[in-house]
Amino acid sequence: MQPGVITLGGFLGTDKRDFTQIIADDEKTLEKCGKTAEEIAERLEYFQQQSFDAFESNTIVDNKYKVETEVVRGYLPCPFNHQGIYRKSYTTVTNLQSGKSFTFSALNIHLIRAHHFFEGKKSHFRLEPDEVIKELF
């Protein structure tokens, strides 16, 4: 076992599926919804950037979303043995019409963009691709 593989376990939650299966299943959902992982990563990054740029802690984006980012000291490495490290920043986006909210880190954006990985069921930062598409686009 490589160290990266062990670290990856922390992103699987209670999911019994292998991470390659999780990725394959989410790809199917994305295909059904007509969006790509890259488009979702772009969208999440857009919200994150809006709150980085804002002066208030609560930012309203596009008159429809409340965005808040909490930055914690330290960095997170990519569990897929990449070189990159990511700021520990946690962005929460709330759709003001539905009240639904999503929290994701800078690392989540990378995992989605580079690895098409939305994490396992019940893992702390699991994002359901179909819910994100429904609520945040």
Ligand SMILES: [Zn+2]
């Ligand atoms: Zn990576």
